[in-house]
Amino acid sequence: MKIKRMFIDGKWIDAQNGKTRTIINPYNQETIATAAEGDTSDAKAAIAAARKAFDQGEWPNTPAVERASIVQKIAELIERDKEELAELESLDTGKTLEESRWDMDDIAGVFRYYAEIVDQNSGEMIASPIPNSVSKVVHEPVGVCGQITPWNYPLLQASWKLAPALVTGNTLVMKPSEITPLTTVKIFELIEEAGVPAGVANLVLGPGNTVGSELSTNVEVDLISFTGGIETGKKIMQAASVNVKKLALELGGKNPNIVFADAEFETAVDQAMNAVFFHAGQICSAGTRLIIEESIHDNFIEALVERVKNIKIGNGFDEDTQMGPLISGEHLTKVENYVEAGKKEGATLVVGGKRPEDPALQDGFFYLPTIFTDCTTDMSIVQDEAFGPIITVEKFQTEEEAVNLANDSIYGLAGGVWTNDIVKAERCVSKMRMGTVWINEFNLYFPHAPWGGYKQSGIGRELGKLGLEEYTETKHIFHNTDPKPFNWF
Numbered sequence: 184m185k186i187k188r189m190f191i192d193g194k195w196i197d198a199q200n201g202k203t204r205t206i207i208n209p210y211n212q213e214t215i216a217t218a219a220e221g222d223t224s225d226a227k228a229a230i231a232a233a234r235k236a237f238d239q240g241e242w243p244n245t246p247a248v249e250r251a252s253i254v255q256k257i258a259e260l261i262e263r264d265k266e267e268l269a270e271l272e273s274l275d276t277g278k279t280l281e282e283s284r285w286d287m288d289d290i291a292g293v294f295r296y297y298a299e300i301v302d303q304n305s306g307e308m309i310a311s312p313i314p315n316s317v318s319k320v321v322h323e324p325v326g327v328c329g330q331i332t333p334w335n336y337p338l339l340q341a342s343w344k345l346a347p348a349l350v351t352g353n354t355l356v357m358k359p360s361e362i363t364p365l366t367t368v369k370i371f372e373l374i375e376e377a378g379v380p381a382g383v384a385n386l387v388l389g390p391g392n393t394v395g396s397e398l399s400t401n402v403e404v405d406l407i408s409f410t411g412g413i414e415t416g417k418k419i420m421q422a423a424s425v426n427v428k429k430l431a432l433e434l435g436g437k438n439p440n441i442v443f444a445d446a447e448f449e450t451a452v453d454q455a456m457n458a459v460f461f462h463a464g465q466i467c468s469a470g471t472r473l474i475i476e477e478s479i480h481d482n483f484i485e486a487l488v489e490r491v492k493n494i495k496i497g498n499g500f501d502e503d504t505q506m507g508p509l510i511s512g513e514h515l516t517k518v519e520n521y522v523e524a525g526k527k528e529g530a531t532l533v534v535g536g537k538r539p540e541d542p543a544l545q546d547g548f549f550y551l552p553t554i555f556t557d558c559t560t561d562m563s564i565v566q567d568e569a570f571g572p573i574i575t576v577e578k579f580q581t582e583e584e585a586v587n588l589a590n591d592s593i594y595g596l597a598g599g600v601w602t603n604d605i606v607k608a609e610r611c612v613s614k615m616r617m618g619t620v621w622i623n624e625f626n627l628y629f630p631h632a633p634w635g636g637y638k639q640s641g642i643g644r645e646l647g648k649l650g651l652e653e654y655t656e657t658k659h660i661f662h663n664t665d666p667k668p669f670n671w672f
């Protein structure tokens with residue numbers, strides 16, 4: 184089996200320490216690849232290459248339209264290799280092939296979007312209050328960017344970082360999750376094929392506590408963009424202070440999904456499942472906190488449970504599979520522990536709460552879709568991000584109570600409201616403290632709109648124009664067109 188290698192300074196290389204890691208399919212634990220397992224020394228080499236490419240290379244000064252055409256080419260190559268990429272993503276993460284295909288379409292769309300909008304970030308003239316002067320603002324690349332991504336949407340999260348960083352003239356070192364590197368390795372092949380110069384985009388494979396930590400602490404790195412868990416995010420924020428790096432953090436969520444009695448019932452039931460059970464609930468914006476108006480609570484739960492029991496769990500490559508496994512044995516144990524805690528804390532388990540019994544699924548990290556009712560905000564199952572196929576249900580009587588329950592979290596990534604009363608919907612979302620709020624929708628995102636969290640869900644935004652601005656410094660240029668002595672001294 185060919186080893187998945189790192190890409191540093193335009194060359195495909197093994198880890199300096201010679202180590203490798205076995206990559207497994209979470210559906211059956213079969214080995215699907217062997218990847219280089221780099222460490223601090225590889226990260227240092229990649230940072231040095233990116234530094235040289237930024238300080239001495241052409242990329243930062245290449246006209247934005249030329250960079251955009253290369254980024255556009257990457258989009259075309261993703262479309263050309265869509266099926267291969269989708270298959271790699273499903274093998275690596277266990278998600279259904281159909282979901283991976285959607286991801287690949289989204290990813291190509293992200294590269295296209297940033298290629299198209301780069302000229303909208305070209306600066307502005309300021310109405311200078313000083314006579315005989317020109318005042319203007321320009322945007323310049325930040326420099327060397329460290330980019331660290333998680334395992335749940337490996338290539339999608341990488342694309343949100345790679346496309347804006349490249350198009351704005353930065354150089355970068357990316358570190359994907361060590362357990363899901365396959366599509367990131369492949370996209371670096373496409374980046375090379377599209378003609379990105381050597382040293383501009385570098386890939387280091389390996390663990391967070393060595394490679395990731397080096398990216399956050401190394402003073403030659405100017406910006407660190409991280410997507411992952413809150414505890415890792417805090418460590419990175421602290422490490423990044425060493426040279427006051429620019430910082431973008433996309434962290435977790437514990438997202439409320441409010442259903443009012445006047446909502447379209449069947450749609451709200453259907454979408455309450457979509458909000459959570461795609462990719463077995465391993466979605467940062469999963470609507471895991473279902474908050475239901477008391478008058479419809481019992482009927483809603485009855486309808487939901489009936490449908491949840493029929494979710495088809497299995498191999499993501501089987502066409503009728505609707506939900507795949509969790510990512511790893513370690514993560515499965517974490518989810519099981521949250522469910523046990525929920526039971527101890529007094530929540531009522533109404534469906535799921537265990538591994539499936541089907542003998543065909545015993546080698547995979549499967550967990551049944553799970554619903555707890557009678558939940559209260561003091562329960563860990565309501566407050567902590569379990570990152571599994573678990574819905575907790577809380578009841579409300581008034582609109583104010585619903586919004587208060589929704590906001591009762593350290594997180595503020597996303598949330599939804601289901602109602603046919605538009606005024607009520609607008610009133611609620613205006614009070615919800617989250618970076619994305621959906622009305623009669625859940626979990627939708629697209630390249631044109633910003634994504635990111637309030638509160639401890641993060642700092643900064645990806646996607647949209649704000650996602651581009653993250654990768655630029657803003658410079659004010661003041662030009663005195665009639666300089667004279669000041670005659671003070």
Ligand SMILES: NC(=O)c1ccc[n+]([C@@H]2O[C@H](COP(=O)([O-])OP(=O)(O)OC[C@H]3O[C@@H](n4cnc5c(N)ncnc54)[C@H](O)[C@@H]3O)[C@@H](O)[C@H]2O)c1
Nearest residue numbers: 332333334359360391395396411412415433434435436467
């Ligand atoms: N807000 C968003 O848009 C978004 C999107 C996807 C995932 N997430 C979050 O990601 C989490 C799941 O991903 P995960 O389990 O891979 O997260 P994680 O924090 O364990 O790991 C994320 C990445 O950080 C690296 N890392 C670990 N320790 C590090 C350290 N000390 N220094 C630097 N890097 C380090 C890991 O190797 C990995 O590449 C969830 O909390 C989820 O909500 C958020």
Ligand SMILES: C[N+](C)(C)CC=O
Nearest residue numbers: 335336465466467468
């Ligand atoms: C940001 N998103 C929804 C694509 C993936 C979160 O885990």
